[in-house]
Every structure is written in structure tokens, then in C-alpha cells.
Amino acid sequence: MKCYVCSQLGDETEAIAICIVCGMALCKEHVIREDVDMWEGGYPLPPQKLKKKLPRVLCPECSEAIIK
Ligand SMILES: [Zn+2]
Ligand SMILES: [Zn+2]
Numbered sequence: 001m002k003c004y005v006c007s008q009l010g011d012e013t014e015a016i017a018i019c020i021v022c023g024m025a026l027c028k029e030h031v032i033r034e035d036v037d038m039w040e041g042g043y044p045l046p047p048q049k050l051k052k053k054l055p056r057v058l059c060p061e062c063s064e065a066i067i068k
Pocket of ligand 2: 019020021022023024058059060061062063
């Protein structure tokens with residue numbers, strides 16, 4: 001799969017991750033990782049069973065919408 005952001009810019013970069021919110025494929029240049037404890041919106045795992053923070057992989061657009 002190719003990075004969605006790169007393809008919009010006319011590039012073809014192999015994607016290494018997928019935004020967990022919108023499902024957009026992302027290369028390492030465009031992926032945004034947010035390691036956060038709490039995230040409202042119903043993550044499928046119960047928080048009390050997590051020993052570590054989960055990496056949340058987001059695209060730039062979803063990151064802006066959720067974090068800021
Ligand atoms: Zn990219
Ligand atoms: Zn997204």
C-alpha cells in the first residue's frame with residue numbers, strides 16, 4: 001500500500017502504518033505516533049488491562065482534529 005499523503009503530492013512511498021481513525025495509509029514521513037493514556041472515543045481494549053501505553057498511529061489530519 002502507498003502512503004495516502006504522498007500520493008496526494010504525486011509521490012509513491014510505501015506505507016508503514018495506517019491511521020487508526022480514518023484508515024489512511026501512511027509512510028514514515030507522515031505517520032504521527034501519539035502515546036497517550038486516555039483517549040475518549042472507545043478504544044476496543046479495556047484501559048485497566050493495559051500495562052503499557054498503546055501507540056496510537058494517526059495521520060496528520062486526524063492528529064490535528066483529536067489532539068489539538
Ligand atoms: Zn507519505
Ligand atoms: Zn486519519
